[in-house]
Amino acid sequence: MESFADFDQATIAAIATPPGAGGIGIIRISGSRAREILLQLFRPARGEVASGRSHQLRYGWIVEPESGRPLDEVMAVYMAAPATYTREDVVEIHGHGGYVVLREILGLILAREGVRAAEAGEFTKRAFLNGRIDLTRAEAVLDVLNAGTREGLNLAMSQLQGGLQQQLEPVRRALLEVLAVVEVAIDFPDEDAEIIDTAALGRRLELEVRQPLQELLERADRGRIFREGATVVILGRPNVGKSSLLNALLQDERAIVTAIPGTTRDTIEECLNIHGMPLRIVDTAGIRETTEEVEGIGIERSRRRVAEADLVLLLVEAGSEPSSEDMALFDSVREKKVLVVVNKLDLLGDASPAAAEAALAAWRHRFPGRELTGISARARVGLEQLEDLVFRLISGDEPRDPGYACVPNARHRAALARTLPALERVQQGLAAGLAPELLAVELQACLGSLGEIIGEVGSEELLDTIFSSFCIGK
The missing domain is CATH 3.40.50.300 (P-loop containing nucleotide triphosphate hydrolases)
Structure with missing residues (x-):
């Protein structure tokens, strides 16, 4: 994956439940200062704050550190990295769901040094950047939130469990192995005709690359309908x-x-x-x-x-x-x-x-x-x-049990559509005896398009576009 090691490492916080009054409201904190903030603001009903174990929900109060005035009666949990949603230290405060009280607690948190308000989708973005999920699974989180029917939810859950990445991995592996053969031929130019078995490589590209990609593209329109x-x-x-x-x-x-x-x-x-x-x-x-x-x-x-x-x-x-x-x-x-x-x-x-x-x-x-x-x-x-x-x-189909096969979204479909022309040029080049150097360029283009789907290749602008559609706190 392209390195994004320089992304903002500040501790972030946000209200993770929808606006409006409710029985419970949740505030989420992620980053290196999450536990320290909990120690400053949380007073457990029994024992010391520091004595709590990771992933243990505790009952107590959120208080103003300066005055000791309680703001809310809450349940709080500290979760130590890396066994968290973001693979960072995470704290969740489960309080009453009133807008005013949640804003008051969030204000106390944001007043701590080194803490800022989370951007839209930033928790999920950090989960991706820290390697817990690939980009297809990160996008599936939004599909789960937006699912309008049971089938749309099942399709989103299939992708959240890695369905699309699992279907693309054999395709990517086949392309890499074909590329390895071509690069060996580049290193030994006098023997390239013997190294590259054009018929065998052509069959493999057809069966293990083109056909699976075509099937994914055929599912894309159906998936769009069930999502949107x-x-x-x-x-x-x-x-x-x-x-x-x-x-x-x-x-x-x-x-x-x-x-x-x-x-x-x-x-x-x-x-x-x-x-x-x-x-x-x-x-x-x-x-x-x-x-x-x-x-x-x-x-x-x-x-x-x-x-x-x-x-x-x-x-x-x-x-x-x-x-x-x-x-x-x-x-x-x-x-x-x-x-x-x-x-x-x-x-x-x-x-x-x-x-x-x-x-x-x-x-x-x-x-x-x-x-x-x-x-x-x-x-x-x-x-x-x-x-x-x-x-x-x-x-374009009869009502039936779809088996909840994973389907590409619009971004995935565009990347797949870019992959196929490059693949066709490879297949045509093999049949015409094209120089291995040119075959390698087109194979790299295929791999690059597939890498965009799962986030192995990308840009900060692409990530900003994807995660900006998320809600704050997710």
Whole structure:
């Protein structure tokens, strides 16, 4: 790993629990002066402060050293390096969760010499810089905190346990061993043709490098969806049942439903979990020509949300012929991923499957090549099939147990994407008998891109960018 030995060694402190009142608030201190600060500020109910063992939680009070005035009744623990989160001496003070009392205690700590407030993500950054975790695991900490669904949490935990690093290590080892062969050929130029078995090295690069990297890249988009979620917009002409569909999916009366066209004047957004995928469902104002100012503003907002959507649910009405409004809406989203949803099957009169299929067929021929399904939002019929289709269209896969394989995030994906062209140049160079010196340059480029992922190669700017997205105290 590139050396960052000169990083700031000051003792740092921060409130590690979210702002606001709570049952418990935690203050975390990390650095060489952590134990000394505890000795100055903590008064145990029994025994001396210095008599406490490492990793032993003790009951007592935080007091002002000058006046002896108690600030809070707490539990405190000292944890000796290196068996800590940061591999430095760490102290945690567990007090009452009021904002004022926590700020008062933190103020006492920061008033000690050689102590400063921690920056965003600095505790985890120190864990990385001190070699306790690689960069992929450090990033996974943030994914755990931000997980919006159980599957997103499981993916984050897989990475936190080193899943991505473990998958990359055999790839990196194969590249290093191929590079070692090439460098031997550089040292013995008269025998390079005998040393470099181009067919064998080419097969190894294909099986042990290219294929695993391609599999990781294929997982990246799915991983992005489970980490960040996707946006699904319900689109349709007025009074076609958009708000009813939103309420049915949420199993709650979130949107006002009336028979009056134009009831929804603005976009309504709610979060939904479909097979572990976090979704933002957007109910839009019915898009039509209007002279009413408020409705017009809502329609313009609807158009903007449609442009941002990962999937559009184009809602139409069973038992009616496609109107010019329906087709105009379809034309406006033709370039996007669209699922046509035929609503109000309950109003057909004939509830048989044959009647429902006939109603769908009347619409299917107007939208050739598009996915189409039928529902009754009011009767809540067909919603399970609709959810399965939404999942498949967004993720590109069927709902299933993913095995919680680790998936790359956007930064990892960019580094992997840089690795493959360099690898292709190596493979082509081997086949063409390229000079070993040039092969070595491209192999080093591959290793450099992989090193960026786990933090073996990087810069202070890269680390600052990654850890600045963390909360203070983590």
